[in-house]
Amino acid sequence: MYKGGRIIAFAALFCLAVLSPFIVNLANAAPAPETSLDTPAINAQQTKECVASTEYMKDNHMQLLDEWRNDVVRDGSREYESASGQVYEKSLDGTCLECHSNREEFCDSCHDYASVDPYCWDCHDGEAS
Amino acid sequence: MRIVGPLILTLALAAVAWVGTQYAGLYAVFGIVIPYLALASFVGGFVFRLVKWGKSAVPFRIPTTCGQQKSLPWVKQNKIENPSSFAGVVGRMLLEVLVFRSLFRNTKTEKQGEALGVGSAKWLWLGALVFHWSMLIIVLRHLRFFLEPVPGAIMALEGADAFFQIGLPALYLTDLLIVSALTFLFVRRVVIPRVRYLSLPNDFFPLFLLLGVVIAGIAMRYFFRVDIEGVKEVAMGLVTLHPVVVAGIGPIFYVHLFLASVLIGYFPWSKLMHAGGIVLSPTRNQANDSRAVRHVNPWNPDLPVHTYAEYEDEFKDKLVKAGLPLDAE
Numbered sequence: 001m002y003k004g005g006r007i008i009a010f011a012a013l014f015c016l017a018v019l020s021p022f023i024v025n026l027a028n029a030a031p032a033p034e035t036s037l038d039t040p041a042i043n044a045q046q047t048k049e050c051v052a053s054t055e056y057m058k059d060n061h062m063q064l065l066d067e068w069r070n071d072v073v074r075d076g077s078r079e080y081e082s083a084s085g086q087v088y089e090k091s092l093d094g095t096c097l098e099c100h101s102n103r104e105e106f107c108d109s110c111h112d113y114a115s116v117d118p119y120c121w122d123c124h125d126g127e128a129s
Numbered sequence: 130m131r132i133v134g135p136l137i138l139t140l141a142l143a144a145v146a147w148v149g150t151q152y153a154g155l156y157a158v159f160g161i162v163i164p165y166l167a168l169a170s171f172v173g174g175f176v177f178r179l180v181k182w183g184k185s186a187v188p189f190r191i192p193t194t195c196g197q198q199k200s201l202p203w204v205k206q207n208k209i210e211n212p213s214s215f216a217g218v219v220g221r222m223l224l225e226v227l228v229f230r231s232l233f234r235n236t237k238t239e240k241q242g243e244a245l246g247v248g249s250a251k252w253l254w255l256g257a258l259v260f261h262w263s264m265l266i267i268v269l270r271h272l273r274f275f276l277e278p279v280p281g282a283i284m285a286l287e288g289a290d291a292f293f294q295i296g297l298p299a300l301y302l303t304d305l306l307i308v309s310a311l312t313f314l315f316v317r318r319v320v321i322p323r324v325r326y327l328s329l330p331n332d333f334f335p336l337f338l339l340l341g342v343v344i345a346g347i348a349m350r351y352f353f354r355v356d357i358e359g360v361k362e363v364a365m366g367l368v369t370l371h372p373v374v375v376a377g378i379g380p381i382f383y384v385h386l387f388l389a390s391v392l393i394g395y396f397p398w399s400k401l402m403h404a405g406g407i408v409l410s411p412t413r414n415q416a417n418d419s420r421a422v423r424h425v426n427p428w429n430p431d432l433p434v435h436t437y438a439e440y441e442d443e444f445k446d447k448l449v450k451a452g453l454p455l456d457a458e
Contacts, residue, residue: 001180001183001184002183002186002187002427003183004183007179007180007182007183007409008180008183010179010408011175011176011179011180014172014175014176014179014405015172015176018168018171018172018175019172021272021275021276021368022368022369022370024276025275025276025277025365025368025369026369030277030278032358032361032362032365033358055377058356058358058359058377059354059355059356059379060354062297062298062354063297063354065297066296066297110357110358112278113277113358113361114273114274114357114358114360114361115273115279115283115284115287116298116357117284117287117288118297119294119299
C-alpha cells in the first residue's frame with residue numbers, strides 16, 4: 001500500500017466517528033423516562049380523560065397548543081370542545097397545567113430526553129394559574 | 130426509463146416499509162435487523178473500498194496544479210494551489226473537502242454572438258455546497274436521538290437551525306435548504322441536455338433516495354407526527370445494543386428509517402463513495418515536489434543496476450576501436 005499507514009489511520013478515524021454513539025453509550029446511557037400522571041388533580045378525577053386521546057396527544061400535543069395559541073391570541077376564541085363533548089378553556093396554564101401540575105415529571109422529562117426545547121416556557125412559568 | 134426506473138424503485142422501497150410495518154407488523158425487521166445490516170454494510174463497505182483503493186499502485190506523482198510552482202526564491206509560490214509540502218497538501222484538501230474548491234472552477238463554454246466564450250458557472254458549486262452542508266448539519270442534529278444525555282453542542286446546533294421559531298415543532302432551515310438543493314441537483318440533470326445525456330440510473334437513484342429520506346423526515350416532523358419519545362427509545366436501543374420494539378410509532382417513521390438504511394447500506398457501493406474517495410484522489414493529495422523528491426514507481430521490476438562503468442568495461446574493445454574516449458583512462 002502506498003502511504004498505507006495514512007490510509008489505515010483514515011479508515012480507523014472513520015470507524016471511530018461513525019461508531020462514536022455506540023462507544024459513548026457504553027459508558028452512560030440513561031433509560032427512557034416514565035411520564036408521571038400522579039398529580040392531585042388527576043387522582044381526584046373519576047374518569048381520567050384528557051382533551052384528546054393519549055395517542056393523539058403523544059404525537060400531536062404541540063400542534064394542538066399551537067392552534068390554541070393562535071385561536072386565543074388572534075381570534076379570541078377560548079372554548080375547545082373535545083371529542084367527548086366536554087368543553088375546555090384553551091389555556092396552557094388554566095387547562096393543561098391544572099391537571100398536569102407536575103411539569104418536571106410530565107413535560108420536561110420527555111422534552112429533555114428527546115432534546116426538545118419548547119419556547120412555551122419563555123413566557124409561561126409552568127405553574128397552573 | 131433512466132429517471133422513471135430509480136423513481137419507481139424509491140417509491141417501492143418506501144411502500145415496502147409502510148406495508149411491512151403497518152400491515153405485516155414486521156417492526157423488528159424494519160426497526161432492528163435492517164438498520165444493523167445497513168450499518169454493517171456502511172462501515173464494512175467503506176473500509177473495504179478505502180483499502181481496495183489504497184492497494185492500487187501509484188506509479189506517477191500526478192498532482193494537478195493551478196498556481197505557481199515552488200521555484201527560485203524571488204518567485205512567489207502559490208502554496209495551496211501548487212503545494213510543495215505536506216501542510217500545503219492538507220490546506221488544499223481542506224479547501225476541496227469543505228468548500229469544493231475544484232467545483233468552484235467550473236466553467237461553461239457558450240456561443241456569444243459569433244465568438245465562443247468561456248464563462249464561470251457557479252450554480253452547481255452553490256447547489257452542491259448547500260446540499261452537503263445541510264446534510265452535515267442534519268446528520269449531526271440526528272445525534273440527539275442517539276445520545277443520552279444530549280450534548281450541549283448538539284442542542285445549540287438545533288437551536289440555531291430552528292432560529293426563526295416558525296411553527297411548532299419549529300421549522301429547521303436546513304430542511305428547506307436540503308430540499309431546494311436536491312431539487313436543483315435533480316432539475317439540473319433533467320433540463321441541461323448535455324448533463325441529461327450522461328446521467329445514468331445510478332445518478333438519479335441516490336438523488337431520489339435522499340429526497341425520499343428527507344421528505345419522509347419532513348412529513349414526520351411537520352405533518353404526520355410520531356411519538357418522538359418512542360423514536361428515541363428505538364434509536365437508543367440500537368446504539369446501546371439492546372434493541373427494542375416500541376409500539377405505537379407511525380409507519381412514516383419506518384419509511385424514513387428504512388430509506389435511510391437503504392441509503393447508508395448502498396453508500397459504499399455507489400458513487401456516493403466520493404466521500405471517502407476524495408482524500409484518495411492522486412491529483413489532489415500529492416505535493417508537487419517531483420523535482421525535489423524521487424517518486425519510485427512500484428511497478429518497476431527489480432533489476433540489477435547496470436552502471437556506465439560496467440557498460441564501458443563490457444564494450445571497452447569496441448569503444449576503443451571506434452576511437453571513443455574512455456572514462457576509465
